[in-house]
Amino acid sequence: MEPNINAGSMDSHCLEIRMEPHKVVPPPPRSTLQKLKSRLKETFFPDDPLRQFKGQPLKTKFILGAQYIFPILNWGPNYSLKLFKSDIVSGLTIASLAIPQGISYANLANLPPIVGLYSSFVPPLVYAVLGSSRDLAVGPVSIASLVLGSMLMQEVSPNNDPVLFLQLAFTSTFFAGLFQASLGFLRLGFIIDFLSKATLIGFMAGAAIIVSLQQLKGLLGITHFTKQMGLVPVLSSVFHNIKEWSWQTIVMGFCFLVLLLVARHVSMRKPKLFWVSAGAPLVSVILSTLLVFAFKADHHGISVIGKLQEGLNPPSWHMLHFHGIHLGLVMKTGLVTGILSLTEGIAVGRTFAALKDYRVDGNKEMIAIGLMNMVGSSTSCYVTTGAFSRSAVNHNAGAKTAASNIVMSVTVMVTLLFLMPLFQYTPNVVLGAIIVSAVVGLIDIPSAYHIWKIDKFDFLVTLCAFLGVIFISVQEGLAIAVGISVFKILLQITRPKTLMLGKIPGTDIYRNLHHYREATTVPGFLILSVESPINFANITYLNERILRWIEEYEAEEDIKKQSTFQYVILDLSAVSSIDTSGIVLFKDLRKAMEKKGVELILVNPLGEVMDKLQKADEARDLMRPDNLYLTIGEAVSSLSLTILKGQSSTMCGEGT
């Protein structure tokens, strides 16, 4: 069956009919070292960060280098009074949000309230020097606080052993920072890309519900509350302790929650009124503190924060413990909170950078956030990052540079030094209301609906993350969702699409027969396209699937009583890479087809594929010019001539 005439040479005899088909050439030779270098570059330095240094004099290189490491040197020298005016407004605005949120989130992490304020003082200063985002407002965030608190609680009780708990929290923060900085330094930032948007939406909604449920303790005034996190144990604990509910607390909580949610709603409707929701928490704290103080409500069942220590962050490096039985837990907690806070910080930075049209270097940001947490862990701070809500307020309030973080930090410093006694009568219930009103924004139903509309599998990931967080645990819910996302990618590789192509009449264009209805098959040819890398995970499938295509095509021909089927054309335009197992596929296919009297033709193998096929002895036969074409059109027209020639000679034979 195999045509003996070299299609290329035959064509040259009939140039008047058709041009010589284009040769498929091997890619320009590159050494293993060059290949390795370019692959490493694309993997670890896709943004080519040293581009700006090229061809500069040494002095400029030095200045650029310093600016690269300390972005403050970029904007610092040109800082003006006009910029400062914008930054002071936004800085004070976010401070008014940061103080009550700091206290609340520390509460959420089972840490002393003052640690929340400490964490809003040092890290913003570090970030202002090292960070490259102009809008990020730094401080503790709800999800990382929740995860830190709940993970550490597995081994140590914050009530029975508060000092050990604090030590573990600081050590976890150190590991979170170390992990974040290492990711950035080793340029492995792409690891956080594996937290897809679908995963995050489900995860955050679940976490928001878990966080809100925890606040029922404060909002209802319950004293004996479960230590577990899940939906079921919390609700059962709430309804088993109905006797402990305190109506004074409930009324106060309800009023302030309504106030905060209304303020949130107003700001969402009119972004110009951003200060309404930004100021509401502080107003609530002041108002509730005055109410408690005036009515001596702390003697009527409303629990208050109590006396807080005055003064700036005490050093805490002596509290970091890198040994002992809790080391495993601490490292795991650092890893999980580190990834979570990094994801939030990077996403926030990128979002606002895109809005204002500047670039944020992901790996550099990771180093900044990581160092900030490492410094924080030795100055009594726990895990911090750029927070979504606070950064939005910062942006709306007109922040121009990272100086707004410095303004916030100074404000918090003043509070720490002089204003701490004022919080003595702040009721815990109002902190619960602040947390609930903050995390409500994390439940993003329109986005979930959007995902459902476009991609049902993505929605499944969202749903798994959500249900996993609510019913199993925060970390495991996240792990399940990431696992499913990765599994989906692997499944796509394991079961790649193979399409049957047809010719669009009057053109040389070949497209999917089941998509473009006007496309028609070419008699004698089965044209298939493979749409994925060919590797060990899919060769078995591809082998079976392609042979099934051939059998189906043969069966169809049998019905039509034709028997012109001679060539299987495999379009490799979409096969971006191949491994050693993939080479075997071609060998096996060729062997199976030979038995059927059909020939295998390859079209447009890309550089890497071409390269490897040439190196493999088994595939050398496939690399002959009459088995290899640059386009489907050229393959079909060139091979049609061969068929025609074969038929006419047969007919001549019959005629004589």
Add this chain to the structure above:
Amino acid sequence: MEPNINAGSMDSHCLEIRMEPHKVVPPPPRSTLQKLKSRLKETFFPDDPLRQFKGQPLKTKFILGAQYIFPILNWGPNYSLKLFKSDIVSGLTIASLAIPQGISYANLANLPPIVGLYSSFVPPLVYAVLGSSRDLAVGPVSIASLVLGSMLMQEVSPNNDPVLFLQLAFTSTFFAGLFQASLGFLRLGFIIDFLSKATLIGFMAGAAIIVSLQQLKGLLGITHFTKQMGLVPVLSSVFHNIKEWSWQTIVMGFCFLVLLLVARHVSMRKPKLFWVSAGAPLVSVILSTLLVFAFKADHHGISVIGKLQEGLNPPSWHMLHFHGIHLGLVMKTGLVTGILSLTEGIAVGRTFAALKDYRVDGNKEMIAIGLMNMVGSSTSCYVTTGAFSRSAVNHNAGAKTAASNIVMSVTVMVTLLFLMPLFQYTPNVVLGAIIVSAVVGLIDIPSAYHIWKIDKFDFLVTLCAFLGVIFISVQEGLAIAVGISVFKILLQITRPKTLMLGKIPGTDIYRNLHHYREATTVPGFLILSVESPINFANITYLNERILRWIEEYEAEEDIKKQSTFQYVILDLSAVSSIDTSGIVLFKDLRKAMEKKGVELILVNPLGEVMDKLQKADEARDLMRPDNLYLTIGEAVSSLSLTILKGQSSTMCGEGT
């Protein structure tokens, strides 16, 4: 910058110049259910096993169904004396191999030697009824035996508590079978595809070395041998016990090892002399037994097997324990040995099926092997599968059907009933020599070199599997290699290739500029092609990389002092799928390009991509006919007219 003229309508005015570009149409509508159905079908039933049932009368369906479940009904009714003659020769040949190997491998798994013979009796009978391969010779195999023995030894000592050890071995076998049958039944057979050839070559070479090292105990006659598996502890144990080396054992072992290796070499050189290597182990056993018996060598430091029980397999279902503290270990052992033996069995079946041009249904084979192990576990057998070496002998000896397994099984039965006393004086050293000569074949250096030549990364996987097995442990070495293989796939997805395309002069063909040197850029157009699915794991990279392509192109234009750059054409022919995050990429790219005054043009989105882009509100603008073309050629020529028109009107404006 955006051209206001609809390219399509303009073209219709100048039909004499150029044909109307082809419309990109959405794929024919399908409901979610239809999509889900076809995706599930491709994932779980890619081979369409029920194809043959279609359109058949009920009776035929019933017969086909029975033949599908019991392949013996396919060949049984047509079985002839001629076939039987072939099968009896091959059956006796593999029996002569199976008996010494069975005893040796049971030794390797720390089980009583007789269990190895039991395992060569029942499982082959089960396989003969259920299996669809004609060449597979069933029995215990070296790697699964090694792994079973070493994993169970972590918790239970085979010397101190032999009965418990045997119970755990049978229970592990049951779980291995259950797992194998479930994989087949749930049609999840593709999971074993993740053991790539590169992984297996490294793993098997490492396992062969570990197995051989274990034989040093028998070959040197050491009595106090380490219980560990790694290279380092075994060698240190060997050289710390030099005093125990027995020269009689060493001499005997060396002689028989040379005999076996020479026999192996002869058969490899001339496949017709297959019986030389097939018969050598039995000859060695007989010869060595006679020697020991004649010279009473068992009193001179050569250890012998000793008295073996006579009789057929006793039932062992009462020894299966599905509770207790060892359940976790037993399930894990079942899983690992199940996967390993399945991989070997399926690979062997497929290899010989391809040679003889018949098909083996992977999922059905899994069910057959699984049931065989489940039955085996309740009849005193441990994990069995189709063995590479034994099946090759079977094939070379001319086996025609699975009846050769029955012949082997009957021969083993006769041995169990009447010949057991003959093995009393068989020296252990000869069993060690048999194992070493069998596993030497697993070290495949030419294949490893071949992998090195074609794909350096694959070779890294091979190397990691090899070193992991030798220095860490058999299971962990395997896990590391699989992890790296999967990581490579994920890395390819995370860092997909983006190519810059150019026009091959005189054609409408666009190809990679860095591969086809004759290709040239088209002024005003940057033509990029993305070669992977677009999803959450790569949108950040793709966004940065495409913007860098644009910046580089702009810089190049600046040098040339041109400023015609107006369009970025994104060829989506190789983007096989997209998720919700991927849609956002297009939105972001479009926004970023608008700021640069450049327009984004999409070419040839495939069915699924087209479908999802249409559903997303953000991408609707991209779906306008003047942003969407079927081929790059049509996009370029259609948009060139727009540019030309724009320039000529500018020139007219300048002229007046």
